[in-house]
Amino acid sequence: MSERITRALKLRTDPGVFLATVGIVLAFVIITFVAGDQVGSLFGAASGWIMTNLGWFYISGVSIFLLFLLWIAMSRFGHVRLGADGEEPEHSTAAWFGMLFAAGIGTILMFWGVAEPISHFATPPRGGVEAGSTEAAQEAMAFTLYHFGLHTWTIFALPALAFAYFIYKRKMPPRVSSIFAPVLGNRVYGPIGKTIDIVALVGTIFGVATSVGLGTLQINAGLNELFGIAVSPLVQVAVIVVVTTIACISVAAGLDKGIKRLSTINITLAIALLVFIVVTGPTLFLLKGTVETFGVYASTLPELAFWNNVFPASDDLATWQNTWTVFYWAWTITWSPFVGIFIARISRGRTIRQFVFGVLVLPVAFSIIWFGVFGMASFDIELNGPGGLVEAVVDDGDIPGALFAFLSNYPLATLVSGIAVLIVVIFFTTSVDSAAMVVDMMASGEDDTVSPSPIHQRIIWGVLMGAVAATLLAGTGTGGLTALQEVITVIGLPFFVMGFVMMYSLVKGISADLGERPPTVTRQWDRAYSPEEFEKNETTPSPEPIGPLHRIPSEEEDDGAPNPLRTSDSD
Numbered sequence: 001m002s003e004r005i006t007r008a009l010k011l012r013t014d015p016g017v018f019l020a021t022v023g024i025v026l027a028f029v030i031i032t033f034v035a036g037d038q039v040g041s042l043f044g045a046a047s048g049w050i051m052t053n054l055g056w057f058y059i060s061g062v063s064i065f066l067l068f069l070l071w072i073a074m075s076r077f078g079h080v081r082l083g084a085d086g087e088e089p090e091h092s093t094a095a096w097f098g099m100l101f102a103a104g105i106g107t108i109l110m111f112w113g114v115a116e117p118i119s120h121f122a123t124p125p126r127g128g129v130e131a132g133s134t135e136a137a138q139e140a141m142a143f144t145l146y147h148f149g150l151h152t153w154t155i156f157a158l159p160a161l162a163f164a165y166f167i168y169k170r171k172m173p174p175r176v177s178s179i180f181a182p183v184l185g186n187r188v189y190g191p192i193g194k195t196i197d198i199v200a201l202v203g204t205i206f207g208v209a210t211s212v213g214l215g216t217l218q219i220n221a222g223l224n225e226l227f228g229i230a231v232s233p234l235v236q237v238a239v240i241v242v243v244t245t246i247a248c249i250s251v252a253a254g255l256d257k258g259i260k261r262l263s264t265i266n267i268t269l270a271i272a273l274l275v276f277i278v279v280t281g282p283t284l285f286l287l288k289g290t291v292e293t294f295g296v297y298a299s300t301l302p303e304l305a306f307w308n309n310v311f312p313a314s315d316d317l318a319t320w321q322n323t324w325t326v327f328y329w330a331w332t333i334t335w336s337p338f339v340g341i342f343i344a345r346i347s348r349g350r351t352i353r354q355f356v357f358g359v360l361v362l363p364v365a366f367s368i369i370w371f372g373v374f375g376m377a378s379f380d381i382e383l384n385g386p387g388g389l390v391e392a393v394v395d396d397g398d399i400p401g402a403l404f405a406f407l408s409n410y411p412l413a414t415l416v417s418g419i420a421v422l423i424v425v426i427f428f429t430t431s432v433d434s435a436a437m438v439v440d441m442m443a444s445g446e447d448d449t450v451s452p453s454p455i456h457q458r459i460i461w462g463v464l465m466g467a468v469a470a471t472l473l474a475g476t477g478t479g480g481l482t483a484l485q486e487v488i489t490v491i492g493l494p495f496f497v498m499g500f501v502m503m504y505s506l507v508k509g510i511s512a513d514l515g516e517r518p519p520t521v522t523r524q525w526d527r528a529y530s531p532e533e534f535e536k537n538e539t540t541p542s543p544e545p546i547g548p549l550h551r552i553p554s555e556e557e558d559d560g561a562p563n564p565l566r567t568s569d570s571d
Contacts, residue, residue, distance in 0.1 A: 013444040021201040047489035051322035063305040066154040078353035082164040089349040106427035115402035117375030122394040127313020145297040159340030173445035176200035182508040207335030208435040209468035215428040221401035222421035233474035244466035247432035266426040290372030330492030436462035
């Protein structure tokens with residue numbers, strides 16, 4: 001039945017995985033439009049329970065993932081190449097860096113660059129600090145970078161590393177189930193593996209839809225600022241339709257012609273906007289403040305990484321971490337499979353060490369500069385300028401419009417705001433088109449670069465993501481941003497559990513492929529009770545390494561018996 005449907009639609013994918021995923025997503029869309037208030041209430045209750053009882057699990061989990069990545073990069077596994085031994089990276093570092101932002105982090109920078117620092121500046125998260133003070137500014141930057149620095153990219157890097165290893169080293173299908181091969185064996189090709197893939201696909205679609213929803217809210221706010229277009233669900237749905245259409249055109253063009261070009265254009269525009277703020281704003285203050293922000297982040301990170309708000313300063317702050325940090329981690333983890341496969345796709349040929357430090361250091365460094373500049377510029381407006389950002393963002397709750405309220409304090413405000421809207425639109429587009437390409441790979445189990453799928457098949461995924469975003473914004477009966485937060489908190493829970501299994505599976509797989517470490521051989525000393533005995537021992541040459549030779553035996557040699565020649569080709 002399912003095969004007949006896919007043949008009739010001229011699709012080249014796994015019928016069971018494709019139809020089950022599409023069916024679940026469409027069922028959610030239909031049920032939400034029919035019973036939006038009830039669906040909103042259900043997800044609200046579920047997310048409330050998770051935040052109250054499992055927030056600590058989200059907080060500690062991401063920090064454990066970060067420590068694991070640092071360990072595996074510095075261990076003997078670090079020089080293992082994600083591809084054939086000796087293979088060179090497929091993309092230059094500059095192109096690689098630009099495409100990392102195509103995964104959707106650009107939407108985050110644009111949406112929260114002003115909104116988060118100014119929110120924490122007005123309402124210090126841990127209390128005990130005067131709102132609007134210099135201490136509040138420092139705490140605001142510490143939490144902002146905690147949310148969008150190493151921890152965010154850790155959530156992306158863990159599945160990305162696992163995907164890259166199992167896809168390029170073991171040459172398995174580009175699916176989430178492939179990561180669990182060391183645990184499940186060939187069952188990853190059966191019902192268990194397909195169930196994992198369906199869950200991952202549904203969660204990924206919702207995660208990307210959340211990012212799309214945030215981008216839509218910001219685009220609507222920008223259009224309101226520029227042209228007076230009302231902020232309403234109808235306008236937001238129209239924005240989603242237009243941008244999803246552009247994204248579908250891009251995904252049809254492929255990685256190099258579509259996504260790569262758009263990401264290059266967008267990172268260039270984003271850097272130009274950043275430079276504009278530095279040059280036309282309080283330049284010295286921003287430069288000094290950004291450097292100081294890095295120091296504040298580095299000094300407070302060890303504490304914040306495991307801070308669980310056990311002793312809240314007030315009842316109002318008791319739930320602060322749930323609605324900020326826990327939401328971020330849950331949201332990020334849901335679209336980490338998509339980002340993971342995308343990063344893996346552009347990272348072939350790099351060693352594990354190069355991969356981990358590249359994915360963690362390059363984007364995080366840019367995020368520190370971005371939030372340092374926009375955060376400090378926001379504080380300058382409040383402390384030394386006309387103010388108004390706290391009133392607009394915090395008092396009025398206009399988080400999507402924060403960037404445009406900020407830009408109104410700079411020269412050429414209308415022109416620059418228009419460019420900012422364009423940047424958001426392109427970031428939005430690259431998120432949808434790269435997600436559509438990757439989700440299609442996850443569903444079909446085929447590398448799109450080796451065996452391109454039908455164009456209309458990839459377009460289906462882009463349309464589905466747009467439909468979910470529109471449904472969450474317009475059909476849940478609650479505020480758009482609140483609905484996005486509640487749904488994603490629930491969806492993210494199983495992904496966190498997968499993360500721990502993923503770490504075990506990755507280590508087990510690499511250990512099996514790398515083989516045992518050769519025995520350590522040292523120079524053996526005789527008694528050294530006199531200068532002559534010491535000199536005699538010290539001049540004795542170190543022994544030649546002994547133990548297994550560094551080559552893999554042929555099939556004739558490898559008959560299953562213990563073979564002293566068999567070991568890693570990399571130790």
